[in-house]
Amino acid sequence: MPDLSDVGQSRRTFMMQTGGGGIGLFAANLLATESALAQMAPVSGAASAPVVAQNVVKVVFKVNGAPQALALDSRVVLLDALREHLALTGTKKGCDQGQCGACTVLVDGQRVLSCLTLAATLQDREVTTIxxxxxxxxxxxxxxxxxxxxxxxxxxxxxxxxxxxxxxLGEAQRGQVSHVTENVGKTTTRLSNDEIRERMSGNICRCGAYPGIVAAIQEVHSGRQAAQTWGFATETQLASAKKEDGHATV
Ligand code: FES
Ligand code: FES
Structure with missing residues (x-):
């Protein structure tokens, strides 16, 4: 039987040598890459240099009633045009790939995902944001x-x-059906909560505020006013809550 202590010793030595060699090679590669990048950088601050627009297209469209004339890289999407070029940051970037609905705006009254809409396709269109x-x-x-x-x-x-x-709600008024519409031959005049949930399923809320969202839409849709279930605290309530907190921490 071979001497296991020797085997262990050789293995450790081998690992240290190859590991050391590997790290040395990695470090050498890194240094070479950094030096190559440093030579490529024209001036200091190159990392924050603006991206140069390519295939610039001119497009004119209305945003919230005001005409906007932009010269944009043809790849710029409406979401970035709104946020980066027009400083309209109310429209949010969530997934940036059409899955969350955070970037939804209206184009000619119809909802669109602005992260999937090229700004260059909006000539003479009317965009409404929040x-x-x-x-x-x-x-x-x-x-x-x-x-x-x-x-x-x-x-x-x-x-x-x-x-x-x-x-x-505009889609429903125009008679468009959804996946849960029971009678597709009949114009939908009254949306159930299930209809609202289905039709809003492209808009994700990570906070889970769905019950309030459905209730809000239902109220606007039906016109039936529901009672508000919350209110701002009065000074007296705030003072009494502070007092209770004080007792709780003593
Ligand atoms: S940012 Fe998520 S769908 Fe557009
Ligand atoms: S993600 Fe909807 S309120 Fe926070």
Whole structure:
């Protein structure tokens, strides 16, 4: 039988040598790459140099009623045009690949995912974002209903939810059916909560504010006013809560 202590010793030595060699090779490669990159960088701060636009196209469309003329890289999507070029940051970037609905806006009154819509395709079209729904200080009924029904928590998905809800009610009014519509030959005049859930299923809310979202949309759709189930605390309630907290921590 071979001497196992020798075998162990050889194995350890082999590992250290190859490991050391491997790390040395890795470090040498890294240094070579860094030096090559340093030679390529024209001036200091090259890492933050702006990306040069390619295949620039000129496009004119209305955003919230105001004409906008932009010269954009042909690959720029509406979401980035709104946020980066027009400073309209109410429209949110969630997944950036058409799966969450956070970037929903209205184009000619129809809901679209702005992360999947090339800005160059919008010549003469009319875009409405969350910033354009209110009239002056007066909120759009859907915005007011979301507040009344506590239809959000962190708020990240909310602008997309509201734009989507507005577009969705328009679709229902035009007689478009959904996957859960029972009688597709009959114009849908009254949306059930199941219809609303199905039609809004492309808008994800990670906070799970779905019950409030459905209640808000249902109120705007049906016109039936439901009671608000929350209210701001009064000074007296706040003081008493503080007092109770004080007792609890003593
Ligand atoms: S950011 Fe557009 S669908 Fe998620
Ligand atoms: S309110 Fe937070 S993701 Fe919907």
């Amino acid at each position: 910033e354009g729904l209110a009239t002056g200080d007066r909120l759009h009924p859907m915005q007011a209903a979301f507040i009344k029904h506590d239809g959000f928590q962190c708020g990240y998905c909310t602008s997309g939810q509201i734009c989507s809800a507005v577009g969705m």
